[in-house]
Structures are given as C-alpha cells and as structure tokens.
Amino acid sequence: MWRYHFQTALKSLRRNPWLTSIVIATIGLGIGVCMTTLTVYYLSSRDPIPAKSDRIVAVRLHNWPVGESPTGGDDPPFELTYRDAQGLVEQGFAKHQAAGYNTDLVIHPEDEKQRPYLTEGRLTTPEFFPMFDVDFAYGAPWTKEQERDRRMVAVLSSEANDKIFGGENSVGRQVRADDSSFTVVGVLKPWKPLPRFYDVNAGAWEETEEVFIPLSLSPVLEARKGDGNTSCFAEADGDTWQAFLDSECVWVQFWAELTSPADLDQYQSMVEGYVASQRDLGRFPRTENVVLVQDVMTYLRDFGVVDDDARVLLGLAFLFLAVCLVNVVGLLLDKFLLNPGELAVRRALGARRKTLLAQRLVEVAILGLGGAALGLAFALAGLQLLRTMNVEEEVSHLDPKLMLVAVGLSVGSALLAGLYPAWRGSRIPPARYLRT
Amino acid sequence: MLEMQSVSKIYRTHLVETHAVRDLTLTVEDGEFVAVSGPSGSGKTTFLNIAGLLEAFEEGSYRLDGVDVSGIDDDTASRIRNEKIGFIFQSFNLIPDLDVFDNVDVPLRYRGLGARERRERITATLERVGLASRANHYPSQLSGGQQQRVAIARALAGDPRILLADEPTGNLDSLMARQVLDLIQDINEAGTTVIMVTHDPELARRAHRTIHVLDGRVTNLDAWVAREAMVAQAADS
C-alpha cells in the first residue's frame, strides 16, 4: 500500500509542478536559513572535550576589592593571579591540575634558509596533557621534577614539528625560541579542541599553540603574556617581571580534573581552605562569592563563547521557518482543497478517509525530503556566505549530525504543515467534486 | 426600447471563425415581454450577452433605451448594466459568501447609493419576492426557487428599464418554475420590458411574442417548424 501511495503521490506532485516547486522552495529556504544559523550556534556551543567536560573544572577566585570585578558584574574574574594558579598546582587537590598562559615566541627553524617566524607558545604545567587527553606522537610531557627545576624543555605541536623538523621524531633535539634553546621532550599528535576552551581569553577559535614549555620558566624567561586580557585593580610593586608575577593582576588560566563530577563540592571547599590560608597574608578582602568552581560548559557559557548575535539569529531563523511553514500550509490547502483531482474519484471508488490521509501525508513527506535537499544546498551556500564575511571556518562548516537534523526538521515540519490540509482534504464529501 | 440593426458577433479561434450571431435585426418595444427561443448552440445566449452589454459585437448597431451603445467603453457599459438592466441567470449566480441581504445589495453598492436608500430598496424588493424573512440566510440555506427569487430581487432592486432572463427556470422543478415565471410576468405587467431566453416553447407562450434564433439569425417560426418537420421526415424515411 505504501508503495502505491508513493507512486500516486509522485504523480500528484508532477501534475502541479509550479505549486510543488514553490512548496519545496519555501521549505528549502526555511530549512536553509535555520541550518545556517543552527550550524554556527551548534558549532560554537559544542562541547570541546565531551568525555570529561563535566569533571574538568575552572577555578575562579575573587581576589578583588569589595564592589569591584573585571567581569562587569560582580562574579570572580575568569583568570587567576600567577601566584594563586601556581599555589593551586602545588596544593594538588584534584586528580590533575594545570595552570598556564599564552605567549608570543619567535621560532628559529634549524634550516638557516628559513626565516624565523612569530608564533604562539604556551607556558603550562605537565598535567595539562593527561588532563586534556592530549595524545603524543613521540615522547611524553615533561616531568614534575623538570617543571620544578625549571628545565629548558619543550613539547611541540604536530604542526610545529612538521615546520621545524619536517615531521621527524624530534625528541632529544634542540629548538630555538626567542633567545633560548629548548630540548624537545615530546611531540603531540594533531590536536585542536574547538572551542579552544582552555584559553578562551586568548581566542576561542585560534589555533592550538605550537610550543609548550614549563610554567616555572616564566620568571626566568620573562615570557610576557601574548593574547588575552590582563586585569589589575592595583599597580604591581615595581617594574620588574617578578613584581608583576607577585601582583594581584589576574591573567593565568587554571584547570583541574576531578575524579567524578560529584567531587565538585568537596573540591570547592578545599579551594576555599586555600583561600583562607591566603587571607592570613592580607589577601582576599571579600567574604562573599570568592570561590567559583565551574565545569567546562558552564565556564564557556559564562565567558560568552557563543555570542548573542548567534542566538538572536537562531531565534529569527526559526521564526522565519515558522513563516515558511504557515505559507506551506496555505499552499497545500489550495492544492488539497481546490484541486482535489482524482482524490474525489478515489473516495467515490471506495477509498477510506484514513487511506486518503495517508496518501496525502506521503505526498507531504516527499515535499519535506525535497525541501531538506534544497535546504542543505541553501545552508551550504549560507555558510559559504558567512565565511566570505570572515566568520571562522571552525563554526561554519556543515556538520554530518546537523545534516540529519536538517532532514528530520524538514520532513517533520512538512508533515506538521501538511497535516491540517491533508485532513481537510480527506474530509471533502466526494459528491461535491463529482458533480458536473 | 431595444433596437438591433444587422448585429454580428464572430468568435475567432486560430482555426475557424464562428458566427455566433449573424446579421441580427430586432426591435423590442417598451413594456414588451419577448421570449427568445431556439435549440442550444443557436446563439441565443450570445444574443442575450450582446443585449445585456456583457459582450461586445463587431458589426451592426444597437440602441438601448434610445442610446446608441455600439462600441461604448467598458465603464459606460458597466454603468448602463447597473442602471438600466436587470439580469436573471439560469444558475442564479448568487454570491455564496454573502447572505440574501448583501446579495441584493451588490448592484446598489455599485450604483453608489446611500445606506438608507439601499436598505429601503432591499427590504422592498425582498418583500416583493416574498423573502423578507430570509434576509440573513446564505444562498446554501435556500431552495433553488428561493435562490432564483433572491436573484430576481437583486435584478429589481436597481429599478431596471429592462429585465434579461437567461433560462430562469432551467434549474428549477415545475412548481418553482411556475412561481418564478409568475413573478416575471408580474414585473412585466408593472411596466418593465422583459426579454427571456428559453428553449422551452411552453414558457415562451407566456410572452407577448417569441423570437426564434437559429444559427445566429432571427428566424421565422413557421420556416423553422417546416424545416424541423423536414428533418423529421428525412429521419423517418
């Protein structure tokens, strides 16, 4: 019976090519616009580390005076002071923890013919790699001892290793960055979390840093912060780099991995214990809202990685889809009521209402499929258009999962739009159209 | 009242020319009741369309109520239809979306009469056709005879000089047909000129005289009868 419905539906659609194309075009436009905005929204709000995002947490400490905050509201800053970040790493309350920040580095390739180039590096602590499940192609992270002893070691990203060493196993070799030379201890496999959640401050859609070096080298190298904000409520005690590191300026990211999400409260109270110990030094003037421990997605949401424009557009896109669907309801009413075609004959020949309804719905579902195909094409064009406006490629490519959503949305909304016209159509008394 | 001189109407398709009305000459006096009869396809509807200014014609001249209406523009034709002509159609042509009152109101609206005068005229004519109580009914709630009476009320409300009826009883059973016909006769007796197209010789008998149309020409009835007889004879033999 369904096969027969299908054939009949195709015939009916072919009989009215104009109406059929307008309906498909309308659904396609609605789906295309929705998928374009949904893609940007979905890709920018996606979970960068799904396996662990509920137990990897950012710690936000409010070391600012009462009534002040660099966040605009009254919440703790998104970054920590260097001393608190280092302090929490030393305390080691969690299964893993890592502090770090982004810096500019000039790499001098081994090949003298290649010009030095400026790139991003990251000073961090060794648990960064196991915590974020970063896989190594060669070697391993530097050890805690190397971190403590301020060894000149480096982990290279896969891209940096390709550029500097032509992709060979470079463990044990030297890499020159700025005025220093580092021993390569590890090379990463390609790794690009999206968004770059561990340092959205320096840019959520930027490339992964090329060179990772121990955070403890910061005072030695005087490696200033590259991209991202530094917020201070008071000037540092002097002009030296060490004075800045000791200041109350917030600019360092800190992340911890808990054994399970349930440990969050316990972890929070341990961090509060650390803050209490710091109060003895005259720090942390606030008593309320001092420690905020947030999992990855909560932190990203608070930071505002998905910008409001994407949300507004998504909302408007769905209203547009609604307009398209209402339009389709009208067009289908015309088709099913004014041109009932051979349906009335079928009724007269004994087809039940239910059968006719089913046949109409099959027809509508085919329109929905056509709309989905056209919608995907429109979405591709829409995303291409966004890329010409320099919207990041990372949030503007068609995602396979979303393509399924598009098909589902299209067929679903076509059926929704077709239900009432089909029902009305199936209730036409056959005699009204058989009369000459 | 109505004076046609050698009026011709030709339908052209890209293959053939069909004379729907050919060299038609006819005079109808003020207050006359004329029946137009003829077999289907004889051109009697086209004659009615021309007489009622629903269609233009190519040749000949036509004076209606003393005015030459050959080659007048669309707006003037509309105004003459609205003011001087009342139409009664075979399939009533009531507007299904409007109730009886609003249906009768249609031509009065186009004449641009004030609300009060329209209401008075509508009530009066509905009373005349005996449907005052049905003013708020929709056409689908009325019988065929009632619908045709509403249509007659609509035609009369504008106080026309001439009433054109196209098979007014074609869709009615005989009892209703008689009521409608009585009404038309009353109207004529009250002074309105009536031209009624029908293929039914019974109905035609109510008229003062009958005009026969055959192949788009006015024909002498006797000649027509003779020809019919001949055809019948030929069929018999």
Added chain:
Amino acid sequence: MEIRPILSAMMRQKVRAILIAGQIALTVAVTANALFLVKQRVDLMSRDHGFDAPNLIYVSYTDLRSGVDYFDAVDADLRLLRGLPGVVGATPVGAPPAGSGGNGECFTTQDGDLGTEVCHNRNKVDEEGLATLGLRLVAGRDFTREDVTFEGRDDRGYASRAIVTQALADSFFPDGDAVGQVVYSDGVAVTIIGIVEHMLGPWIHDDSVARVMLQPTVRQVDHPRFMVRAAPGERDRLVAEIEEAMLAATPERLVRIRTQAELLERVYRGDRAMVKMLLLVVCLMILVTSVGIVGLASSSVSQRTKQIGTRRALGARRRDILRYFLIESGLVTSAGILLGALGAIALNQWMVQTFSLERLDLRWLLLAAASIMALSLLATLPPARRATRVSPSVATRTV
C-alpha cells in the same frame, strides 16, 4: 466603503485568511526588530571615530636581535618613518586605536580612591601623537617633547600629564574646566593638560569607548608599535614602502603592517556579518510572505471567477473589482500588522531581557508595517488585475 460585505465574505473562508494574517504578523514582528538591530549596527559602524581612520597605518615588529637598546631602536624607527615621502606623521603607540587591544583603567577625581571614579581607555603616544592620529585639540595644549617620558630609560616614572577626550573630561568634571585638574589612581597623580574633541578607544563595543586618556609615554614592550599617518592617497603605496624601508634598515626583524581600515574591518566583522544576515532573513521572509499573499489572492480570484463575472454583469466596473481584491488583501494585511505590532513588542521585550538589547524604537515598527502593507497591495495587484479581465459574460455561462 464596502468593507463589511468583504469582511463577511472573508469570514466564510477564514483559515486561509488567518494563515496569511499570521504570516504577516510574524513578518512584521521580525522585520521591525531586525531593521532596528540593523540600524543600531550601522550607526555603530558609521560612527565618527575621531582619528583619521582612512589614512592611518599600524606598524609593529619583533626585533630578533638581542642586546639592542630599545629606545635607541624606536628613535631610529621614528626617524625613518617620519622621513619617508608621503608620511604626514608617526608616533609610537601603546596600541592601535580601535584594534581590540590596549589598556583599561579607572581614575578618581580625588586622591585616595575618593571623588568621582571614571573608567576609561589609556593609550600612549609621543609629542607627535595628536597630529599623527588626526585629533583636534579643543582646550589646553598639545604634548611637547619635554612631556614625553621613556618608561625604563629615564626615572620620571609614570607620565604625570595627559590629554583626554571631551567625553572623558566631562565624565570626570561635568562642570567643565577639566584642563589643569588632577586625577588619581593608586597613588599616581595625572594632570590633564589638554582636551581633544573626540576619539574612540580600542574596544569598539564597550561603553567606555569614547573615554580615552592619552599619555606622553614610550614604554618598552616586546613588539614596538607605531601609527603612521599617510597623506591622502599615499596609504597603499606607503604600506609596501614602509616594510621595505624597515627591513632595509634592520633585516633582523619581523615586521607586521596593517592599515587602520583593515583593523576596523576586523573589529566590525561580526557587526557586518550580523547586518547582512539580518537583512537576508528579512528579505527572504518578505519574499516568502509575498508569495503567500500572491497565492491567497490568486486562489481567491480563481475561486470566484463566476462571482466576478456576476458582479461585472450587475454593473461593477473593472476598478470596482480591482478595489474589491485590494481591500480584501488590505484587511487581511491590517489584521496581520496589528497582530505583528504586538508580536514585535513582545519579541523586542524578549530580546531586551535575554540579550540586554535596546528597546524597540516604534518608528521602525511603523516602517515595517508601512512597507509590508505596500508590498502586500503590490503582491495582490497581479491576481487582482487578472480578476478585472474576467468577462461579464462568464455570468451567463452554465458550468
């Protein structure tokens, strides 16, 4: 004139009319809000930036040499830049204006965290700063060579003089007379020596953008930064020439050059994309709704061929028929627009709450309503004209 019968005829087929009215309502609601958003973004992008955006070039570099005196190098660079033909001026800067990077800070009008506190953007220039950026001094005086401190070389410490924008001066001292006044932050006292008419700071979307403090300071940083002002028409030629000249003078460095226009393009990228997307959605929505209106009018006409013929026979002129369908469409559209006005306000309410956007300016609602009404009548016109061509003789046709 004949609204009541048209209305009652419409009520007999209300589903179709309600659908179109709903569609128009949504379109009005979205269009009004979207156009309002577009207007705000366009206003934002077309603001007067204060500085001479079309002719400014941003130059920065990374020195690969070690052991070079920073200030000597900057001096040499400035001499080189100022000496290039076509250059109107050059100044070291803390950050390029409107480049999404810089310093924000808060000062008070009395020492010890007392008085009015105002947060603003700070930038650093030398004595040629104002001329290079193209700023107009409206009070006080410009920087002189003697004002400039070299943080790290001389021991004068934090610059004690500043030129502020009128907006910042007014925030500190609403009664005027800002010149000569002193503002404080964390033990530092800065005297306002001059006021420039207008200049936007680095964070173009921040509320504090028009509050800028310029300090006569050259500070040692990893990547020295300069702004260069080109004579009109010379900018593009200079972009290439500057890089060449700088590398010729010192090959051991990585030079980055961007025009201020490119920087602005970058900071407004999101706004531009938003404007385009909003306009696209609005256009598509209006297109779809117009198709719907044409569809409704067409089916309304084709369902009523006989009726139109009858009306014509009863004396309706062509223009009466045209008017009938235009009024019908106008009624549906009016209902949709009324509903849409409520929807627009509700939608705006939601956006105000969720995204802290501004409240809808009702003029945009009026504009949306008027254009959709016009469009609706325009869309009705083709089917309505088709209706006027229905012959009155349709009335006597028996089918």
